[in-house]
Amino acid sequence: MGVTPLGRTCHLIVDDKYKILFNFIPKVSCSTWKKVFKLLRKTHSNGHVRYLSTYENDEKKYRLENYRKALFVREPISRTLSLYLHKFNSRDPKRIPIQRAWENMYGKNIVKLYRKGYTTLSSYTEETEPLLNITFSEWIQYITDIGDGIKLSQITDHFLPQHLVSTPCAIQYDFIGHFENLTTEAPYMLKFLGVDNVVAYPHVRESKAVNTLVNEYKQVSFDLINRLQKYYHADYELFGYSFTDTLHSFVAGATDEGE
Template sequence: MMAVNRNFVLFLSFTCVVTLLIGLKEIQIKNKNSEVQIIVTAETNHETTTNPKRETKQETGQNNNAKRQWEYKQEERKQAVREACRGQDRGYLLDRLLDLPSRLGHLLVDDGHRTIYCYVPKVSCTTWKRVWAALTGKLKASKLYESPNASPHYLTKKMSLLGQKLSREELRQKLLTYTKFLVVRHPLERLLSAFRNKFESNSRDAKVFKRVYGAKMIRKYRRGTGSPSENLTSAEDLEEESAKKTGEGVRFSEFVSFLLDKKDLATVNEHWRPYESLCHPCAVSYDVIGKYETLEEDSERFLRLIGAPEGLHFPRYAPTNTSALLRFYLASVKPGRLAKLMMAYQRDFQLFQYDGVDVPRDKRL
């Protein structure tokens, strides 16, 4: 009986050992499967994270291609300037500028980024002055678009190249070695933009322009404004008489006549002075020529080129409808005078690859 019990105990012990070994083996298999699963998952995740890198390379390729196209366009623009300036000695013209440095009054400088910007009124210069103020530390980038429109103009003297009171040689060195930038637009669109802003708006600035310039234009070029004031009888006559003092209601054709009567457009108000008289592209070699039509791209690439802070960008802007209105306003100008107007600004057309505007007779007012 004792032998049977002993055998039974041995059998139970053996069974327990075998069961324990089988359990341990199953645990090892499960652990190995888990390791395999972890490895597979890791590999899968690795493949997933590499996909964006492939997309980034593709995007990089596209960006590089876009940059090359932009650089090609820039070279084309600069070549057009060189062609227009052919036959003129750039060194001689630069010396002439240095003889009369006051003509460089539209050049702003940023020594930190070794760059110069020539601002042109009515070609987004207010926005660019604002960006330049942030670039030079005169305005906090975080407050860039909170300040009134006028504030960048108040900072112009502080950012001016002439404000540094440089010696002739120091001025020459900066003009020769700094990265130089300007922005232009179609010459007649710029004129129309200036006219609408200074003579058709009701801003404080416009009221000054109307009194200073508009009143003279009306008195000189408007027919029927020469009658003596005592002979005025109608409300229209009284309005015309008032216009001769206030400058209200200036017509675009009168503005054109005013410009054509000027012997030298290099001395007129900066808002309608030619590009050549503001920025001197035959004397100063500009590295980047921006255009109003490609303003955002040109501005962004220039900022990156000079190493501007990553957070500083030229803002998105809503294009004006000036180009759409141009033909309507030009229709009020007689064909002969329109031809003379384009001749007066022909250098701007040549330098920056702009075509003249032909307004069909049936479109004229």
């Protein structure tokens, strides 16, 4: 929380013509937002997205003080599940290389820590060994066990608490939108930034997030869910989410499924 505004600027997209800073957070439709700002820049420049980290400190300070700053966030437990499904549970064969990469970065440590009697770890290679198939419970246990020992990087920003990526206590955002309300809040943000007549947010497909959450979290112990809530507690407090409401959606979903 003590990070200065100049400390973490690699996630802030800059548009100098419209005086905008947008902070993208991985697993919060960040790829789509990057495309939107790339299209915006194409209307008046070369189309290459530029980040605040590429400016000199005095230029960074000027933009932080004078540009409108926007951010989108996501319900923490939903975001965690999205990361897991994309990186560790490759139901799409095209994503197998992604899963292998993340298993090399984290999976080998996870099985060493949590799978007793695992003997083939030393011979694991991307091409020859079966996938480790890290479970969701193992992933939750791993990130909550390490906790503050995980440092911000271009990889860990996918699952670290969102306040560590966006530093809202240091950067005074003018607009904070919520992923769950993209259909209405994305167009509103573009209007607020004065660019809705230049670019538009793509059509948002109907979400099945609640059903997915219920199905996946049914396999996770309440102790691990509670640990996850504690890990992301600052995100819940800072961004207006309720862990109680999330639990209610689990219960309601489970009840509906049983009827």
